[in-house]
Amino acid sequence: MGRRTYSLNVARGAASEMQNNLWAYVIPPVAAVANLILSGVLSLVWGAYADADTWQTAWRSGLILVCAAAIVATTWAVGRARKIELRFASLLMSSGSCVGLFVLTFRGWTRDSVMVYLIVMACASVLLALTKLMRGNGDDARTGLFGELGERVKELQDIGATTRPRVMDGRIVTDTAMVPGADFGALAKPEVRTAIASALDVPAGGVRMVANRNSPRTGRIEVSPVDMLDNPPAWPGLSAVGGSIADPIRLAVYQTGKPLPLLLPGDPAAGRNAVGVLILLGQSGSGKTEFQLFLAAEARSRRDAEVVYIDARKGKQLPAPFRNSMHLMITDTGEAEDYLANLIPDVSRRADQMGAHGHEQWTAGCPQCPKFKVVIVDEASKFIIEAEEDLVELAESIRSVGIFMLLGVQRATGDRMPTSVRSTTGGAICMGVKDAAEGARVLSEETIASGADPGWKNSKPGALYAEIPGTDPDDWSLPARTFKPDRDAVIGELVAYLTAIGEYVATADQPDTSRDAGEPAAPVPAGEPGEVADDDDDDDPECPPLPIDPECEPDPDPRIPLTVPNRRRIDLTIEPETDQRFTPLQIREIMRQAIVQHRDAGVRQIKPSSFAQVVEVIGEEGLRPPTITKILGEFCEPDRGPLLRKAADRGVYVILDDPAPQPALVGAAT
Numbered sequence: 001m002g003r004r005t006y007s008l009n010v011a012r013g014a015a016s017e018m019q020n021n022l023w024a025y026v027i028p029p030v031a032a033v034a035n036l037i038l039s040g041v042l043s044l045v046w047g048a049y050a051d052a053d054t055w056q057t058a059w060r061s062g063l064i065l066v067c068a069a070a071i072v073a074t075t076w077a078v079g080r081a082r083k084i085e086l087r088f089a090s091l092l093m094s095s096g097s098c099v100g101l102f103v104l105t106f107r108g109w110t111r112d113s114v115m116v117y118l119i120v121m122a123c124a125s126v127l128l129a130l131t132k133l134m135r136g137n138g139d140d141a142r143t144g145l146f147g148e149l150g151e152r153v154k155e156l157q158d159i160g161a162t163t164r165p166r167v168m169d170g171r172i173v174t175d176t177a178m179v180p181g182a183d184f185g186a187l188a189k190p191e192v193r194t195a196i197a198s199a200l201d202v203p204a205g206g207v208r209m210v211a212n213r214n215s216p217r218t219g220r221i222e223v224s225p226v227d228m229l230d231n232p233p234a235w236p237g238l239s240a241v242g243g244s245i246a247d248p249i250r251l252a253v254y255q256t257g258k259p260l261p262l263l264l265p266g267d268p269a270a271g272r273n274a275v276g277v278l279i280l281l282g283q284s285g286s287g288k289t290e291f292q293l294f295l296a297a298e299a300r301s302r303r304d305a306e307v308v309y310i311d312a313r314k315g316k317q318l319p320a321p322f323r324n325s326m327h328l329m330i331t332d333t334g335e336a337e338d339y340l341a342n343l344i345p346d347v348s349r350r351a352d353q354m355g356a357h358g359h360e361q362w363t364a365g366c367p368q369c370p371k372f373k374v375v376i377v378d379e380a381s382k383f384i385i386e387a388e389e390d391l392v393e394l395a396e397s398i399r400s401v402g403i404f405m406l407l408g409v410q411r412a413t414g415d416r417m418p419t420s421v422r423s424t425t426g427g428a429i430c431m432g433v434k435d436a437a438e439g440a441r442v443l444s445e446e447t448i449a450s451g452a453d454p455g456w457k458n459s460k461p462g463a464l465y466a467e468i469p470g471t472d473p474d475d476w477s478l479p480a481r482t483f484k485p486d487r488d489a490v491i492g493e494l495v496a497y498l499t500a501i502g503e504y505v506a507t508a509d510q511p512d513t514s515r516d517a518g519e520p521a522a523p524v525p526a527g528e529p530g531e532v533a534d535d536d537d538d539d540d541p542e543c544p545p546l547p548i549d550p551e552c553e554p555d556p557d558p559r560i561p562l563t564v565p566n567r568r569r570i571d572l573t574i575e576p577e578t579d580q581r582f583t584p585l586q587i588r589e590i591m592r593q594a595i596v597q598h599r600d601a602g603v604r605q606i607k608p609s610s611f612a613q614v615v616e617v618i619g620e621e622g623l624r625p626p627t628i629t630k631i632l633g634e635f636c637e638p639d640r641g642p643l644l645r646k647a648a649d650r651g652v653y654v655i656l657d658d659p660a661p662q663p664a665l666v667g668a669a670t
């Protein structure tokens, strides 16, 4: 069938060729005969029958040789625009004519020599005609690699060679070399990519020009026939529940269907830097919140990460189980500012802690390194402007101490994103913005030149370009899209995991939704609600269980309401204020003071019930029993300059004698 179609096409093309270019087939044989006649005339006047002396023969043959050489060279040169077969056939024809002219002129006509000449020229004429006819489309102009498209699009004419296309990750990839002197970058123009997309009938964003970084002449043309951006895949579940934060986080898929990995810590062995500060740019409705929520849930599901979510604008609108799952959820601007300011001393403390055991950067699996800290700041423009210097300092220093900070912004104009901040960030993700120029404020020049155009505005929420360590720079101009939003499933899976490990506490205003995910909630280990179950507690050689103080019995059931102990009250010098609301930071500071005062008063062990007076000051709404337990747990953490240590009995804490200087106070939301 294919062969038949081919021969029909050839016949149709040949007929059209003959109708349009009849002279092209008549001229070669006529010229061959004219050449024969010319050789006869020359042989009589100049050549074999002219009775010329040696000198005359020499200059005449020299002259004819020069003319012949000029004819052959001209034929080759003018054939440059023709297909190579036609060029060779014309060269054969003109060379045959010149040799025949020379031989017949100076050797004279014999029957054999004339016959040989006529046969050679007849063959050459037939070859020439066949070469033209076999082209089959009646057109002998040089069409180039891209055919008619190449004639319309100037830049395509400079393509010298392309390899056979191959399929890679759902893309069709062709290595391309320009003719010497031409620039591959010229192909990256939108009009060239659109012309190719139109010729191939694929989405306009599906054509990319990936320049070779080592040569301006070569690169890759990539065509994605199916645009995955139109149909983002369903969320496949948390990528590594209970794994390490060093495992890749799967948040999005490239247009080609390939997953886009997000690797937050660095890996010196792989030569990869930690991200440090990442800018997330996208206008309202571009899908930033969903991205941040997915990222926070992913990070929180890793055993060695501590997640802080700051959203002073609409954080309170986020689902309660999500807020309750975070290690620290900040929804108040002042508190967010305090937290960010406190992060700077936290950096040097973490550096000291890592340096003490010889680690130059945060190392996954190291029991002595603090947890990897993930800080997500939505609507960060305000903090960027007001705390520019702090942020620059953080961006320069947090990378190696195991802190990752995501700054979500809607605009990246100079007044909202100073160059000082932009130039210190470790990566950028650009979601839908007004146009490519806006995207160019966070994406690199090469990415934009290769065809990245994030001008989706909010028409394709979740679509993004990502320039992050650990991804192939050639993929930076490849669009990706986050999974279809499914908050219930994401939060449900996270809550189920946290419940299973005893780190999720459903409070009255934040009901336990772990069952919403369709899975039965795992049993919460017995103990204080909200207390992090730490199976290693009793095995830690540096923290052996302490003898039980018979005078200090643990609460029989820690969930029963707090009772005021029958002992002398410690004056906290804080007057109860009826309607004052305390921020989590203030609450922690008050509790710290209370512990210090207990210690000064000679008290060695405390329990949640020891804070009854603090509860009176703050109010039961602000300081429920699970919150007290959580805060006491924070004061025990070794990376926070511990103030307390858990005693062998649950719910009992030993006050340490000589606590380290007070670190940045971070912890759970109230």
Ligand SMILES: Nc1ncnc2c1ncn2[C@@H]1O[C@H](COP(=O)(O)OP(=O)(O)OP(=O)(O)O)[C@@H](O)[C@H]1O
Residues within 6 Å of the ligand: 232, 282, 283, 284, 285, 286, 287, 288, 289, 290, 291, 461, 462, 463, 481, 482, 483, 484, 485
């Ligand atoms: N990958 C995606 N596919 C389809 N819809 C998405 C995707 N990501 C987000 N959306 C939807 O887009 C809408 C806007 O998302 P989102 O609220 O995250 O945007 P935003 O950039 O945070 O906007 P704003 O700054 O106004 O809050 C939501 O309805 C969300 O469900």
